[in-house]
Amino acid sequence: MQLSVIITTYNSEEWLRKVLIGYSVQTEDDFEIVIADDGSDLRTKTIIDLFKSQFKYPIQHIWQDDEGFRKCKILNKAIVQSRADYLLFTDGDCIPRKDFVASHLQAKQNGTFLSGGYFKLPMNTSIAISEEQIRNQNCFSIAWLVQNGVGKTFKLSKLTKNKLFSTLMNWITPTKRTFNGHNTSCFKSDLLAVNGFNEEMQYGGLDREVGERLYNNGILSKQIRYSAICLHLDHKRSYATSETWKKNNAIRMFNRKYKVTAIEKGVSQYL
Template identity: 30%
Template sequence: MRISVAVITYNWPEALALVLRALAAQSELPHEVIVTDDGSQPATRELLERIAADYPVRLVHLWQPDDGARMSRARNRAIAAAQGDYVILLDGDMVAEPHFVADHRAFARGGCFVQGSRVLTDAALTRRLLEHEVTMPGFFSRGIERRRHTLRLPLLARWYARPGTKRRGIKSCNMAFWRDDLLRVNGFNEAMTGWGREDTELALRAFHAGLLRRELRFSGLATHLYHRTRKHVVGNPNDRIVDDTRTRGLVRCELGVDRHLAEFAAPPPDLREFVRRPGAGQSS
């Protein structure tokens, strides 16, 4: 079982650096880390080239032009490019605890996808994390919400992970699927742009396909760096797509990952090799 971690990012290289360092320090390393970039400025590419020189696993950078928030398309490109059997979806502001990848492997089961959790930080703690004054927050740290998500308790985690069809709390910032299952439902729905709901719509189609959800609590821990949110957008047009998927019982979306499979029929280059070839162009 090879694990691909797909990290989505947009114009926050300082956070991405912290995320990538955490993935490089895992007790069990993934097969590869794919940074899928929704149109960042050159600072993100420059960061990746610096990090790639001594990164411990295959590191891939996929970039697409900045044409509004196209998270579904960016994630689909990572899924299409992934060489792993299992894909962990992670946001570029989510800092993984050292056993994150090992925990995801332990809770991977056929016929299921996994929904992870996150610790929320305030602006002051996020600043301290970015400045390396602290590494990971603990249960008693100041500036966190959802304090219970700092606790790694594998035995209790097994109790929570009983398969089910819970709809609430879907969030792709910490989520994992077998790659074949993602291909079966055609990945994320690229008709959904702008902020949010693409993860909920994907989960609905997964349920319609017969997959079950395993809740990953007290394991697979990650810390979410503070930033402004658009969570409470009113009249989100993506809600209509979610409602249509639910009403029609759709399994596959029309605009999905299959649009990108031909592009990545050959694996995209490992950025570690790229830095040894001066003058090479940026992935697109």
């Protein structure tokens, strides 16, 4: 297989259902899905079981006990279980456009990781998206989104399907090319070389910290935010605190200052 799609989730089974529908209609099917589940209850397993027959390869459901926000740990476990040499990281609240996987595979390049973005939806629009609208891709139509509660802003241009426009915007956008947990891909070997995700970190920049260590290890970033499109469904973030942000920012500042590559508490614990 060409790719492992690693999707994080936690007790958001209705959003995950919409996301899995999105992956079931991809133009490229040579990939596996690995669900990195940070302690969801049986409702999530029920949703995953409904989709097991809809993909070329069996869905892997990597689960751990619910002991608070431990996203880095479940991601490291999922990395070890992934079977492809190239990994795409996203979240269980991000619906991919049908060319999402193909866009990542077309843009992949040795010595780089790919930095994608998302189009964030309000709650009423997130709820309004049905299975039919994902399958026929209406939910990626600017007109449909505006009719269903999305304000008219320049950010809607990210959904333009013109390849020339998306290539130009990838080049000129002022947005930094960061490692984004909702839309980033990289070679598995590059990630293992920096020991994966840092389990000393909780919510707040944990994904960007990986990208900074990859950069310290000679891996550059490549912008694809206008090419690889996903819709970010709305949700609360009760796990975000000022304390975790402060701790995480201190770790990132230290890593940048001292050019840290591999961290101690990472994926090597599970190899």
